Amino acid sequence: MPSLSDFLYTQLVLRIPKPSASFTSKTVIITGANAGLGKETAQHMIRLGASKVIFGCRSPVRGEQAKREIERLLKCRADIITVWELDLESPASIRRFVDQANALPRLDVVINNAGVHVASYTVVYDTERTLAVNDIGTFLLALQLLPKLKETARKHGVTPHMTTVSSALYDIAKYPESRGDDMDIFAWFKDEAHVNLMNQYNLSKLFQLYIIIKLSAIVDPIDADNPNPNPIVINSLDPCFCKTGLSGDLTGAPKVFFSIFRAIFARTAEEGARLVVQAASAGRETHGLYLRAGAVQKYAPIAQDEKRVSYVWDQLCQRLEKLQPGVLTNIQAVKS
Numbered sequence: 001m002p003s004l005s006d007f008l009y010t011q012l013v014l015r016i017p018k019p020s021a022s023f024t025s026k027t028v029i030i031t032g033a034n035a036g037l038g039k040e041t042a043q044h045m046i047r048l049g050a051s052k053v054i055f056g057c058r059s060p061v062r063g064e065q066a067k068r069e070i071e072r073l074l075k076c077r078a079d080i081i082t083v084w085e086l087d088l089e090s091p092a093s094i095r096r097f098v099d100q101a102n103a104l105p106r107l108d109v110v111i112n113n114a115g116v117h118v119a120s121y122t123v124v125y126d127t128e129r130t131l132a133v134n135d136i137g138t139f140l141l142a143l144q145l146l147p148k149l150k151e152t153a154r155k156h157g158v159t160p161h162m163t164t165v166s167s168a169l170y171d172i173a174k175y176p177e178s179r180g181d182d183m184d185i186f187a188w189f190k191d192e193a194h195v196n197l198m199n200q201y202n203l204s205k206l207f208q209l210y211i212i213i214k215l216s217a218i219v220d221p222i223d224a225d226n227p228n229p230n231p232i233v234i235n236s237l238d239p240c241f242c243k244t245g246l247s248g249d250l251t252g253a254p255k256v257f258f259s260i261f262r263a264i265f266a267r268t269a270e271e272g273a274r275l276v277v278q279a280a281s282a283g284r285e286t287h288g289l290y291l292r293a294g295a296v297q298k299y300a301p302i303a304q305d306e307k308r309v310s311y312v313w314d315q316l317c318q319r320l321e322k323l324q325p326g327v328l329t330n331i332q333a334v335k336s
């Protein structure tokens with residue numbers, strides 16, 4: 001967790017420059033692009049020249065609404081934004097989305113943005129929903145998009161980016177230490193008695209970092225002695241605390257408290273999206289790393305626990321393979 005002074009600095013003082021990297025002729029996928037950070041990220045990238053921006057939205061109606069709004073604002077061509085249905089809680093929906101992505105001529109950027117911070121307990125994929133959406137669904141999709149990113153790198157001599165919108169809150173996640181390291185972590189959280197919803201979001205963001213650390217060590221690891229000719233970049237970032245629809249299902253006193261806190265401290269989603277765009281064009285030196293306030297930030301000790309990184313990665317792989325047998329071959333396919 002950032003210290004109080006760091007939080008106040010990044011929320012109230014830090015100047016976040018408008019991104020200026022070119023996205024000319026790039027094809028981008030943004031999950032959850034109908035709202036909040038995803039929608040603002042799309043606008044920045046279109047301004048910066050992206051030729052195709054695909055919105056992965058669980059509600060095509062909300063996706064089309066956002067598309068029309070952006071086209072009106074930016075006066076951009078109607079063929080730049082395309083809305084595809086994507087529900088991260090449904091392997092069939094993810095599979096359909098991947099089939100469409102595989103038919104694209106190229107794929108330069110994937111923003112794993114869609115996420116939830118829930119106020120009530122439900123079970124999805126045989127675990128608590130926050131972990132299901134932010135980790136299982138997110139990486140069930142992400143793994144299947146890797147081959148297209150890699151193909152684009154090889155065919156076009158570019159460096160595609162897969163950027164995950166994580167959170168600085170990973171650092172205060174409470175891992176169920178006392179249970180030992182041989183339990184099924186996702187099954188553990190299927191039991192409501194084990195779930196503290198305040199912690200679940202933070203834990204899901206910690207797991208995202210564990211997964212990215214492992215995935216980036218397998219796919220195109222940095223090797224100065226043996227540089228990869230067509231690598232991709234897998235990184236993550238904290239976009240600051242921003243005014244968006246996240247935590248929108250709070251009620252009563254927590255809702256009032258959160259609204260006041262947000263009104264005082266939160267940045268606009270447009271500012272947070274500047275950091276997303278920056279990470280999505282940050283280059284190979286950010287492979288496997290986490291950016292905060294516009295720069296690479298060292299992982300906190302909780303994210304550096306190698307045993308746990310491997311353990312959560314293995315647990316995730318088992319879950320993904322169960323949901324979609326053969327899905328892990330996507331990783332083998334991009335290993336060079």
Ligand SMILES: NC(=O)c1ccc[n+]([C@@H]2O[C@H](COP(=O)([O-])OP(=O)(O)OC[C@H]3O[C@@H](n4cnc5c(N)ncnc54)[C@H](OP(=O)(O)O)[C@@H]3O)[C@@H](O)[C@H]2O)c1
Binds near residue numbers: 033058086112114115
């Ligand atoms: N806002 C912050 O302060 C902050 C800080 C750190 C990190 N983040 C991260 O930023 C990302 C974007 O969040 P946001 O703040 O922009 O919140 P948001 O306004 O609530 O947007 C979340 C997006 O995710 C989509 N989504 C949720 N569940 C989904 C599912 N099952 N399948 C597909 N899409 C789904 C939502 O779709 P619907 O519109 O259909 O619900 C929405 O488009 C999240 O990963 C969040 O954890 C946010």
